[in-house]
Amino acid sequence: MLHANDLNRDCGMAVEADDNYDILIVGGGLAGLSCAVSLLSGTGAANRAREAPSVALLEWQERLGGRLYTCQVGDLEADAGAAWVHGVDGNPLIEDGWITSEDLVASSAQNIWLHGPAESDSCSFGRTEADEGWETRLAAVGRSAAAASALGRSLEDGLQESEAELGPMNDGERQRLRMLEGWFGISADRIGLLEWDGDHGSMGDYPGAHCILKGGTRILVERMEKEARLRGLKVFLGHEVLELEELEDGVLCRCHDRCFRAAWVVVTVSLGVLQSRGPRWLSLPERPLQRLDMCHYNKLLLRVSEAAAERFPVFTHLDSKYFWQLFNYWPLTRKPLLSLASLALESEELTELEAREMACELLHLEPHEISAMHFTRWGQIPWCHGSYSVSSKHAEWDDIRALLAATEGRRIKLAGEHTHEEHQGGFHAAYLSGLRAAQEVLRGVWIC
Ligand SMILES: Cc1cc2nc3c(=O)[nH]c(=O)nc-3n(C[C@H](O)[C@H](O)[C@H](O)COP(=O)(O)OP(=O)(O)OC[C@H]3O[C@@H](n4cnc5c(N)ncnc54)[C@H](O)[C@@H]3O)c2cc1C
Structure with missing residues (x-):
């Protein structure tokens, strides 16, 4: 030495x-x-x-x-990396005074990705009776994860096993699963079953509203x-x-x-x-x-016309292989800015033009309604190599x-x-x- x-x-x-x-x-x-x-x-x-x-x-x-990166999309600023304060109650950044309540605007009353929307949330989807089975199913997954070794097994494995007891998943449950995948940033066949055994869950949030920072x-x-x-x-x-x-x-x-x-x-x-x-x-x-594991959560940020932004609620489910959810800043901040989220690694291969055309088709936008865009490819950036870490099934x-x-x-x-x-x-x-x-x-x- x-x-x-x-x-x-x-x-x-x-x-x-x-x-x-x-x-x-x-x-x-x-x-x-x-x-x-x-x-x-x-x-x-x-x-x-x-x-x-x-x-x-x-x-x-x-x-x-680093991955806190507020970029320019045309004449507007938008968060290309992290955007949400995941729960305000007991959040150390708020308790230590780095973020104040004046900085924040609530986008959902609770963790929408883990628990689904609350009554008051502005979404293209609501909580339905079909969703109620989801919590029962996750509890069954948790029991089986705790009973047998969860090592090397994924959430998808656990969900398949739950079908013997609870029958196949319905559409509402599938939609909730997709949101949960959005929270973890990876698909159910990669999310570790360990997360459900009751003792070893990570990816924690805080209770209370989930907010974005106005600035x-x-x-x-x-x-x-x-x-x-x-x-x-x-x-x-x-x-x-x-x-x-x-x-x-x-x-x-x-x-x-x-x-x-x-x-x-x-x-x-x-x-x-x-x-x-x-x-x-x-x-x-x-x-x-x-x-x-590092997940590949990416964003396609679109500066659109006000008329286009007015057509969407805060959250909209998207039915596409590449983009799973739309977040609209307009109802919260009056910024005509749309953010399409993607979890698919393949989406990083899309060209700007392909991504833009896909967005137009999915959202029924006319090309002239988009005046600027920013498309992230976090997996290709050498100073981070991905979006955020997650405990995978391995x-x-x-x-x-x-x-x-x-x-x-x-x-x-x-x-x-x-x-x-x-x-x-x-x-x-x-x-x-x-x-x-x-x-x-x-x-x-x-x-x-
Ligand atoms: C698209 C996306 C969405 C997200 N959404 C949310 C969200 O809504 N809410 C939330 O809480 N979190 C979210 N996150 C996660 C959040 O951004 C990260 O957890 C957090 O910013 C990580 O901070 P860090 O300091 O650990 O790492 P980083 O921010 O990655 O900082 C590490 C720094 O090290 C530098 N560096 C790397 N290698 C070297 C080297 N060899 N020499 C010198 N410097 C080096 C990098 O340039 C970087 O600046 C999101 C992340 C992404 C990418």
Whole structure:
């Protein structure tokens, strides 16, 4: 193992004094930003005992926010990544004051994807008697998942088994299944049955209304970035970390033409990036890393005429292989903006023109009613490789814990939405994981 004194020689390039920090954060999404604010908050025992640590953040992109990305669609702004605050009651981003009630507008009174619409929700579909059987069926799936080993089995397997007891699924139940697939971002034949055994569910939300941010998720990123910089965070944009090398008393971080060193490093890159770099990149256990999955949830955002936007409720089911649901901003924000959601990996192969033509056909829009569009292909973006993580049918219940355990006693810590067992997938998970990693590092600083 190298010692810090050997750093300049072994980095293969000069480490300037300026590139030497107590703590480096790799990745400037919400996990990286919340970690930075927490490290610099001065409230931890270690911080109180000594000077505030020097903290720098290395971000591959020329902007912060990662999968929180408010983009331009013609003259309007829209969230191409995360859009929903999944439940307001007890949500830590609201409790900690990063999001206020003035920022929010409710799109549904409850989690529409897991529980279906409430009476007051604006949808092309309502809760019918046929739907009522859905909860009974999921309870049966849960019983069979708990009774037999759920490992290697999917939700679809569980639903097929439930047919012996409850008969074939009706149309209402199929529609609810499609919404549930939308929540997980993957199809029922990939969703792990472990999710239904009562003990090991992830992808958690909070109770209460599900909301969008009127000003886009951009406002959250800007607030946290401002706070972190105010507290002394140094930000390096356009810095892809290629290699990390652990030393006895620190870590070397190699970028293309610059090398940084720090006593501690928090890596917040997505599960997709970890998978693409392979287990050796951070010495992580291979099987848990490969068993967890990145979904391919994409959005076709359309700037349409007001007349076109007025024709749709907030949520509309779509009957298409490529697009499963339409979300309409107009009734909530008076922005004539439509967002078609897709889970099919194949949709990433569609050209802009094909996607636009498909939207016109599905929504009965005239081409002239669309003035601008933005089509995401999250699976093809090298800094994330997918939309968000999910425990697939191949995952074991302690896979996330195994990833975290692999960093115990080391100077590299992990954060990011994929590292939060309870809330995996959501940006609240990213936020909480950043706070947790900061506490782990501060504990280490204190022990040293
Ligand atoms: C289409 C879509 C819809 C979503 N919808 C919702 C929703 O409605 N509600 C919700 O709660 N969540 C949603 N999510 C999930 C949410 O966006 C994520 O959980 C959250 O933003 C992840 O934050 P993070 O900090 O963990 O990761 P990221 O945001 O991915 O941040 C990681 C950062 O690391 C950087 N990076 C990667 N590799 C390197 C490297 N080698 N060197 C330096 N930097 C690197 C990346 O550029 C990135 O900025 C959605 C995601 C997508 C894609």
